[in-house]
Amino acid sequence: MILSDKTIIKMLKEKTLFIEPLEEGQIQPASVDIRLGNTFSVVEDTSDGIITMQNEIKYKTIVTDKYILLPGQFVLATTLEYFAMPDDLTAFVEGRSSLGRMGLFIQNAGWVDPGFEGEITLELFNANRCAIELQSGRRVGQLVFAKMDENALNPYRGKYQGQKGATGSKVFMDNDVS
Template structure:
């Protein structure tokens, strides 16, 4: 069951769903709009001979990204993939999951974002993987409404709340090493 604004507001009032900072205009008809934080991670140009091995080490992964913090604007070049993050921290109850989507206005400008799942019990900010498919650069600014989360009620509480690599993240969290 997809949660309505009534359901979401009730969960927030009962402190079952925690969002900080919270703005009243975040809650939409059937989801929540999330804003961008002032942080962006660009891929570094490692040269055409470089091969990223996602099973190597965290240090190798860190070498491939440049994270900029406290930026006033973020420019995504044409055909570039970047990591962004929400300014809001959230704690999701153990009987709710979420689907994070790009707000349609940004998709109409040429941006895309692979689907992101928020598992039951997740706590943290949301790292967003964004691709600019447009033939021109696109400028984003912190605090702009950017992503939309649709919450779904699980039939039962999960027996295994989220305890993965990204639990408790604040800001952009680079990819984990695959095992």
């Protein structure tokens, strides 16, 4: 079940859901607007030009209120908001149609798991032929919350728990090779 604005407001007041900073106008009928933070990370070049999943990936992190995303460029960014999810609530990130129409693709790999706490890292790609100026504090998407039928048996306590800033891939920490 997707949460309504009334339920989101109730959970925020009861402190069963935490979102900071949050302005009242960000709460929409069935979602919460998310804003772009001021941290951006790009993958550093490797000597052989290959990224592997077995080795730690190096990133260059930039803290700025404005970032120029070049055509065909990929960058990690972060939400301005910090979230703490209860163990019976999941969420997913949806990009804004207005930005998609500019050629800005906003993605978040997978769901925001129950029990997750931190800023959400966004994957941004410029599919346009023109550069796009990204500005901290601008609405870039929305978080849609879905109530689970009961608490997760194993809520998220993984490698991205408590993340702040545009956090790079930690796939090298995975044990599986399949």
